Amino acid sequence: MDYRKLSKEEVARLQAQSCLADDWERVCVAEGFTTEYVHHTRFSGDVRLGVFEGEFTLPGGIKKHAALRHVTLHNVSVGNNCCIENIQNYIANYDIGDDTFIENVDRILVEGTATFGNGVEVSVLNETGGREVAINDKLSAHIAYIMALYRHRPELTARLKEITDFYAQKHASDRGFIGNHVTILNTGSIKNVRIGDWCRISGTGRLYNGSLNSNEAAPIHIGQGVVCEDFIISSGSHVDDGAMLTRCFVGQACKLGHNYSASDSLFFSNCQGENGEACAIFAGPFTVTHHKSTLLIAGMFSFMNAGSGSNQSNHMYKLGPIHQGTLERGAKTSSDSYILWPAKVGAFSLVMGRHVNHADTSDLPFSYLIEQQNTTYLAPGVNLRSVGTIRDAQKWPKRDGRTDPHKLDYINYNLLSPYTVQKMFKGREILLALRHASGELSDIYSYHSAKIRNSALVKGIGFYETAIHKFLGNSVIKRLEETRFRTDEEIRARLRPDTPVGSGEWVDISGLIAPKSEIDRLLDAIERGDINRLQDINDAFGEMHRNYYTYEWTWAYEKLEEFYGVRPEDMTAKDVIRIVEKWKEAVVGLDKMLYEDARKEFSLASMTGFGADGSRLEKEQDFEQVRGDFENNPFVTAVLKHIEVKTKLGDELIGRMKQVNA
Numbered sequence: 027m028d029y030r031k032l033s034k035e036e037v038a039r040l041q042a043q044s045c046l047a048d049d050w051e052r053v054c055v056a057e058g059f060t061t062e063y064v065h066h067t068r069f070s071g072d073v074r075l076g077v078f079e080g081e082f083t084l085p086g087g088i089k090k091h092a093a094l095r096h097v098t099l100h101n102v103s104v105g106n107n108c109c110i111e112n113i114q115n116y117i118a119n120y121d122i123g124d125d126t127f128i129e130n131v132d133r134i135l136v137e138g139t140a141t142f143g144n145g146v147e148v149s150v151l152n153e154t155g156g157r158e159v160a161i162n163d164k165l166s167a168h169i170a171y172i173m174a175l176y177r178h179r180p181e182l183t184a185r186l187k188e189i190t191d192f193y194a195q196k197h198a199s200d201r202g203f204i205g206n207h208v209t210i211l212n213t214g215s216i217k218n219v220r221i222g223d224w225c226r227i228s229g230t231g232r233l234y235n236g237s238l239n240s241n242e243a244a245p246i247h248i249g250q251g252v253v254c255e256d257f258i259i260s261s262g263s264h265v266d267d268g269a270m271l272t273r274c275f276v277g278q279a280c281k282l283g284h285n286y287s288a289s290d291s292l293f294f295s296n297c298q299g300e301n302g303e304a305c306a307i308f309a310g311p312f313t314v315t316h317h318k319s320t321l322l323i324a325g326m327f328s329f330m331n332a333g334s335g336s337n338q339s340n341h342m343y344k345l346g347p348i349h350q351g352t353l354e355r356g357a358k359t360s361s362d363s364y365i366l367w368p369a370k371v372g373a374f375s376l377v378m379g380r381h382v383n384h385a386d387t388s389d390l391p392f393s394y395l396i397e398q399q400n401t402t403y404l405a406p407g408v409n410l411r412s413v414g415t416i417r418d419a420q421k422w423p424k425r426d427g428r429t430d431p432h433k434l435d436y437i438n439y440n441l442l443s444p445y446t447v448q449k450m451f452k453g454r455e456i457l458l459a460l461r462h463a464s465g466e467l468s469d470i471y472s473y474h475s476a477k478i479r480n481s482a483l484v485k486g487i488g489f490y491e492t493a494i495h496k497f498l499g500n501s502v503i504k505r506l507e508e509t510r511f512r513t514d515e516e517i518r519a520r521l522r523p524d525t526p527v528g529s530g531e532w533v534d535i536s537g538l539i540a541p542k543s544e545i546d547r548l549l550d551a552i553e554r555g556d557i558n559r560l561q562d563i564n565d566a567f568g569e570m571h572r573n574y575y576t577y578e579w580t581w582a583y584e585k586l587e588e589f590y591g592v593r594p595e596d597m598t599a600k601d602v603i604r605i606v607e608k609w610k611e612a613v614v615g616l617d618k619m620l621y622e623d624a625r626k627e628f629s630l631a632s633m634t635g636f637g638a639d640g641s642r643l644e645k646e647q648d649f650e651q652v653r654g655d656f657e658n659n660p661f662v663t664a665v666l667k668h669i670e671v672k673t674k675l676g677d678e679l680i681g682r683m684k685q686v687n688a
Contacts, residue, residue: 031055040061047068052073059075060078063094067095070101098115100118101118105122108125108127109126110128111128119137121201125207128208134215136218137217138218142220142235143256145195146161150290150307151326152306153340156177160186160187163197163258164434169564172535172549182549182552185558189559193560202220208240212228214232219237222237224241225240228248230250233248237257246265252267255273257272261278262427263282269283270286272290277294277296277434279295279429280294285301287304292307293313295426295434295537296426299313300316301317302322305321309330310328311329311537313329317334320332323337324367327357333359333360337364351367351370354388354534356375356441357374360379364379364380368384371395373391375387375392376394387474401477406485407490408485434564438538440539445534447493451494457490495609495611496612498609503679506520516686518597525573527573532581599684607680613673617668
């Protein structure tokens with residue numbers, strides 16, 4: 027934009043409208059500027075003003091013309107069509123975009139050289155330090171996971187810190203930025219904060235040293251009574267109603283409110299926090315906590331729902347709060363659950379009661395951990411038949427609230443993946459080994475610091491085998507779909523993987539499921555200096571995410587021999603039919619278990635509290651009006667439809683296989 031100096035007539039008119047300047051020569055204006063809408067304004071330092079032509083329509087229908095009224099500006103540039111009024115103190119060292127509305131604010135300033143939250147070190151997991159994550163605008167859950175947990179590779183840690191420090195210094199400035207179409211109302215002090223386009227700040231207490239990475243596609247809202255210090259908040263997030271954040275990163279489409287309090291914590295995509303408290307937590311995608319009495323501390327979570335009164339201890343009153351724990355993806359805690367760290371809970375497990383024995387159930391996913399008389403009892407695999415588990419898996423993709431086309435986190439929603447199924451293989455081996463070592467007639471088996479009842483162990487083996495049949499069958503059917511085969515050799519050719527990548531161990535890098543070999547390859551490249559930009563690291567994670575199904579098939583292909591005892595190189599149409607028959611049996615079997623689990627929600631016991639003051643008939647009628655009837659419940663009809671569709675899918679492939687060599 028081209029600027030010019032004020033004419034003497036314009037200076038005179040501004041002075042007549044109660045405007046002052048330390049030096050009118052340092053006030054420049056855009057072509058088309060008129061003095062009509064500038065009143066009671068003081069200028070100091072270098073000031074640039076756009077035109078004041080637009081109009082804002084406020085809630086309730088009141089209109090306000092773009093203007094400057096009752097404001098002090100020091101070293102500020104103001105874009106076109108802004109309305110800035112009633113600034114109690116001043117605005118200093120800021121560039122303000124177009125169409126921005128600022129009213130009733132104490133002060134907005136940059137002091138010294140600011141990095142706007144970039145480079146702030148957040149002491150996650152270990153409160154006393156040692157796992158610090160340096161936050162930045164481009165921080166993904168996956169980069170943070172590597173920063174926090176891969177401390178056994180000090181060169182890698184040093185390189186990542188170097189890369190982040192370079193980014194922070196590159197974006198450091200002695201001037202702040204407020205974007206286009208920003209609204210700032212009735213707010214206290216804003217210091218060293220960069221504010222993106224379309225951000226709305228209303229009634230906020232104070233914001234110090236941070237970035238609000240808002241944009242038109244995914245605006246940020248910061249609301250009443252919020253206090254944030256040393257922070258970065260990503261696009262599409264809402265922080266409202268007295269939330270207090272200190273040294274925190276908030277990912278895309280998160281919601282924090284109702285007096286939620288957090289310090290030294292990371293929240294990634296689609297997290298929700300209300301009423302409770304977080305300290306030194308790594309909240310991976312879809313970590314949800316709603317209750318006042320819930321404390322999450324020194325833990326790593328993802329796809330997690332914390333029941334009311336859930337809390338953990340990281341302090342054993344010896345060497346301080348140095349302990350940490352992990353609830354792997356999909357783990358849930360019931361009301362009043364408690365875990366004494368260190369502990370590790372397997373994926374998609376449910377924790378009930380108080381657990382003080384430092385259990386590690388990471389190789390036994392989909393389990394219940396239930397406390398009885400201070401002892402942790404484990405029921406392996408039982409969560410595979412739970413309606414709640416399936417409902418969770420269905421709801422997460424639907425609840426992805428990210429509208430920003432540039433997504434920071436790569437999220438894999440699959441319930442069964444090489445990551446969870448490899449654990450089922452291990453879990454099955456563990457349970458078989460326990461039974462072999464202690465005998466088939468033992469009442470109780472001991473695993474680490476947990477106990478497993480005989481019946482739970484037997485069922486656990488069955489659950490894991492069923493799920494493995496389902497996963498491997500799914501993979502085979504997907505690989506062979508929509509293709510006509512004439513010979514067994516054609517089948518074998520199609521089954522051969524497209525890439526060797528995918529074999530071996532898989533990992534869950536906070537939402538991203540990928541082969542460990544690929545993660546290690548990326549980390550080696552970072553250590554060597556071949557990759558030295560945050561964006562390039564995120565792009566590498568994106569590439570892994572896009573190739574997930576290609577890599578998944580490589581892993582599944584290798585597991586076919588281990589589980590079915592047939593070399594894929596020798597597989598025939600008859601072997602495929604056998605695998606698909608097992609798959610059908612597994613899918614229908616699991617769906618029937620889900621159907622029965624859902625039926626419990628419609629039992630007479632579940633109707634307790636319905637039909638106030640009435641008979642049993644009225645109770646049933648009241649229940650039906652509120653909850654619907656069992657057969658027409660959307661989830662129940664979906665299960666029945668799933669049985670029908672999957673049966674047809676399996677039968678179709680079996681039909682094609684029977685044509686081979688015919």
